[in-house]
Amino acid sequence: MKALVKIKEGEGNVALIEVPEPKVGAGEVKIRVAAVGICGTDVKILHGDTWSNPPVVLGHEFSGIVEEVGSEVTKVRVGDRVVSETAQKICGNCYYCNTSNQLMCPERLSIGYGTDGAMASYCVVREGIVHKLSESVSLDDGAVCEPAAVAVHAVYDTVKLYPTDLVVVMGPGPIGLLVAQVAKGFGCTTILSGTDKDLERLKIGKSLGIDHTIDITKTDLVEEINKLTNNMGADVVYDCTGATPAIRCGMSALKKMGKFVQVGLTKQMMEIEYALLTQKEISMIGTFGHNWKSWEIALKLIQEGKLNVSALVSHHFKLEEWEQAFDIAEKQEGIKLLLHP
Missing domain, CATH: 3.40.50.720 (NAD(P)-binding Rossmann-like Domain)
Structure with missing residues (x-):
């Protein structure tokens, strides 16, 4: 599959290349990516201005449809419309993991810079960070749920x-x-x-x-x-x-x-x-990031029309047009730009 990859550290070193499709573990979900947002963090990774774990697929704000589930997955099934939190790898045992503050886990690796992200045809994440997306919410709006959860956490918590x-x-x-x-x-x-x-x-x-x-x-x-x-x-x-x-x-x-x-x-x-x-x-x-509660509140607010994320989506690009999209994002000529693999 095609994926946008930070190949090595430093300025640039990002390319759209062929990579193997990710395989699903027992407790994981394979998602066919519908839309993925460009975050300021992605631009910083492009320029080597923030930490990443190359080679790694970029992208952590996304929505999609479940393509495959692992043998231990029980909460979602093939065909579900979903969005995902970002803390893909955690210890699962520390104070922060046990209080639903997994972004604070000292062993946390997040999708898009610590582990492979969603600027690709498929993304695999653990079941514990997957949320179902209401049929009344578009997949494009779903790709803005991650920053919406950040905002909810900043205000509610x-x-x-x-x-x-x-x-x-x-x-x-x-x-x-x-x-x-x-x-x-x-x-x-x-x-x-x-x-x-x-x-x-x-x-x-x-x-x-x-x-x-x-x-x-x-x-x-x-x-x-x-x-x-x-x-x-x-x-x-x-x-x-x-x-x-x-x-x-x-x-x-x-x-x-x-x-x-x-x-x-x-x-x-x-x-x-x-x-x-x-x-x-x-x-x-x-305040930093989000937690399970802020995701659920954000999804509810969006579904009820109390949080307008559609107005923030200013541009749509094919994944192959990533360079143009990143350039616009860096110049802040849009608000939220979506890539479509």
């Missing part, structure tokens, strides 16, 4: 939201647009911020029901929030950028005793004003 809260989401990328929608689902007043490079994404945010969208290159975010809150500040800030200026701005925008949730990833050291953290008694928490 960090701080308690109230309808009276003013929530700021910094960064209108796929995760930011999803986080803002999930927060809006709690009845919160939501603000989505970005730069003049994000104008189309901010428009989409507005179309999704976000209360306020702010271009911070033209409008002072802190001043705008103070106007809306009688100088109190925001109740909760979710940073989905991982950029130091955004984090500083977000902390300044918070009210005293506000909550700051770090969603965006970065490898860089951050310089923040700890005086703000202490004097304003800000609670700061990180």
Whole structure:
């Protein structure tokens, strides 16, 4: 079968090549891939900017149809429409595995960079990370379930939201647009911020029901929030950028005793004003990935029409067109790009 493979470490070294079809173990499920999303992590792997385990098939955001099941599989059967979590290899015995936080397992290897992923005709995963996809949800939308589960985990599992809260989401990328929608689902007043490079994404945010969208290159975010809150500040800030200026701005925008949730990833050291953290008694928490519960909630929200993932899908490409697709993703000219093997 054709597969997009990181062949060796370093810049580039990614190619569409012929590889053997994966075989199914006793507790595993073979999925015929229908659609697979391009994540920022995939672009980083292309450039050697993040860890991978080459040679490895890329892709971890996907949907498909069960092609074959192992002898011990009981929860799904051939023909089922499914999506999959990412923690393919875990120890199964540690504290994190036993509390459904498998992404924290010290032995965890995830599909798409630790083990073979879904930018191929077929992907094999263990049964324990497979979720059935409702017939009412398209396979294309199913390929956006992974980032949706990330957003749900960031909102549901960090701080308690109230309808009276003013929530700021910094960064209108796929995760930011999803986080803002999930927060809006709690009845919160939501603000989505970005730069003049994000104008189309901010428009989409507005179309999704976000209360306020702010271009911070033209409008002072802190001043705008103070106007809306009688100088109190925001109740909760979710940073989905991982950029130091955004984090500083977000902390300044918070009210005293506000909550700051770090969603965006970065490898860089951050310089923040700890005086703000202490004097304003800000609670700061990180969030990473997803868990079984966040997947089930995300799937339910999508099925019920309460989380719009269709609006995020901006481009479709054949797997053979991966270079063009990755180029658009890197330039951030789309939102969520799907490859179709």
